[in-house]
Amino acid sequence: MSDIVDTAVNAGSFGTLVAAVKAAGLVETLKGAGPFTVFAPTDEAFAKLPAGTVDSLLKDIPKLKQILTYHVVSGKVMAADVVKLKSATTVQGSDVKIDASNGVKVNDSTVTTPDVAADNGVIHIIDTVLLPA
DSSP states (O other): OOOHHHHHHHHSSOHHHHHHHHHTTOHHHHTSSOOEEEEEEOHHHHHTSOTTHHHHHHHOHHHHHHHHHTTEEESOOOHHHHTTOSEEEOTTSSEEEEEOSSSOEETTEEEEEEEEEETTEEEEEESSOOOOO
């Protein structure tokens, strides 16, 4: 298996996420021992943001880091465990709301593919970028 970063690169649908992780200097962290749970927005999820948002974030590294770390939870939280939670504290420090009453939603995002295994954690693919309050 590969670590979280290499798994995302190999999937081919996370170009924007991988570019953002590189720009924010978080590659080494996400290649670390972990384990990490990453709610990973696809390129389509980033495309839903207002025009220019990604470009402006790539120029504001502190804000970019805040948003990216809001997608990461410490530990390996598989879907079977996620559905038992009402919220989870992110590495950024804020909580995300979890609703498993109809599929699994994290805040306003839907988990489209759960439990993508990586050496140092797990990726849950989501359809919307999570933005901290």
